[in-house]
Amino acid sequence: GQNIDQPTEMTATEGAIVQINCTYQTSGFNGLFWYQQHAGEAPTFLSYNVLDGLEEKGRFSSFLSRSKGYSYLLLKELQMKDSASYLCAVRDSNYQLIWGAGTKLIIKP
Amino acid sequence: TAGITQAPTSQILAAGRSMTLRCTQDMRHNAMYWYRQDLGLGLRLIHYSNTAGTTGKGEVPDGYSVSRANTDDFPLTLASAVPSQTSVYFCASSDTGEHTEAFFGQGTRLTVV
Numbered sequence: 001g002q003n004i005d006q007p008t009e010m011t012a013t014e015g016a017i018v019q020i021n022c023t024y025q026t027s028g029f030n031g032l033f034w035y036q037q038h039a040g041e042a043p044t045f046l047s048y049n050v051l052d053g054l055e056e057k058g059r060f061s062s063f064l065s066r067s068k069g070y071s072y073l074l075l076k077e078l079q080m081k082d083s084a085s086y087l088c089a090v091r092d093s094n095y096q097l098i099w100g101a102g103t104k105l106i107i108k109p
Numbered sequence: 110t111a112g113i114t115q116a117p118t119s120q121i122l123a124a125g126r127s128m129t130l131r132c133t134q135d136m137r138h139n140a141m142y143w144y145r146q147d148l149g150l151g152l153r154l155i156h157y158s159n160t161a162g163t164t165g166k167g168e169v170p171d172g173y174s175v176s177r178a179n180t181d182d183f184p185l186t187l188a189s190a191v192p193s194q195t196s197v198y199f200c201a202s203s204d205t206g207e208h209t210e211a212f213f214g215q216g217t218r219l220t221v222v
Contacts, residue, residue: 004151033210042199042213043152087151096167097211099144099151 002026004100006088011106012078020073020086020103028093034062034073035087037102043087047073075105083107111135115200115214122190122221130185130217132200140203141183142167142211143175145196152199158183159205190221 003025012018024032031050035043049055049064049071061074073086085102092098113134122128134141139160144152154167158177172194174186183202187194197218201211 008149042215044213045210048210089152096154096157097142097152099153101149101151 002090002092002098004088004090004098006086006100006103008101009104009106011108012075014078014080014107014109016078017074017076018078018105020075020088020105022071022073022088022100024069024071024088024090024098024100026090026092026098029066030091030093030095032062032064032071033089033091033097034060034071035089037085037087039084046086078107080107080109113200113202113212113214115198115217117217118215119218120220122187122219124191124221125189128187128190128219130187130198130200130219132183132185132214133181134183134200134202134212135181136202136204136212137180138202138212139180139205141177142201142203143173143183143185144199144201145169146199146216147196155185155198192221195219195221 005023034046037043047062054063059076064071085104087102088100089097116131142157143155153169155173156175158164161180197216199216200214203209203211
């Protein structure tokens with residue numbers, strides 16, 4: 001079956017750096033997405049990786065290793081507003097998105 | 110630009126009743142999706158449509174039906190609601206192509222009692 005694994009919850013300190021990992025086993029691979037979801041709101045797009053390596057976008061970076069079925073989202077200079085759930089999703093061979101359960105990130109002052 | 114709009118925002122529904130959740134997008138996206146999101150589980154695909162006039166079943170289609178009469182609208186119908194359909198429902202749309210992210214509506218919180 002298809003599976004996306006992420007930690008359920010992480011805690012970090014304001015101003016620090018946090019890395020959220022995602023491992024996947026899917027039928028084919030056509031890209032990996034990271035979304036941010038604040039409580040009670042809709043998911044919003046953060047990043048997309050289809051080739052191995054690091055994609056940087058401001059304070060957020062996303063890394064992909066297709067051979068290891070692994071990605072991480074790196075958040076730098078954490079702010080209180082970064083408290084949210086972070087969802088990892090993989091697009092499979094049928095171009096359908098398979099979603100992880102999300103990682104709830106708690107930022108402490 | 111409104112993007113993607115869902116209605117209603119929330120609803121309490123008696124078991125056995127039918128209901129249609131509405132979804133409209135103004136981005137002219139070909140693909141549209143209905144997901145449910147439950148605590149501790151990832152977003153699960155209910156039904157999808159790759160283009161107007163076509164629909165497909167997702168991971169959890171039982172008890173739900175959809176139609177796609179035009180590009181903009183993608184309603185989700187529960188014919189006879191059951192308590193296990195209590196969830197938050199998200200409609201999403203995307204363009205077709207390689208690097209195309211999905212855009213989500215604000216969600217419908219449905220409670221079946």
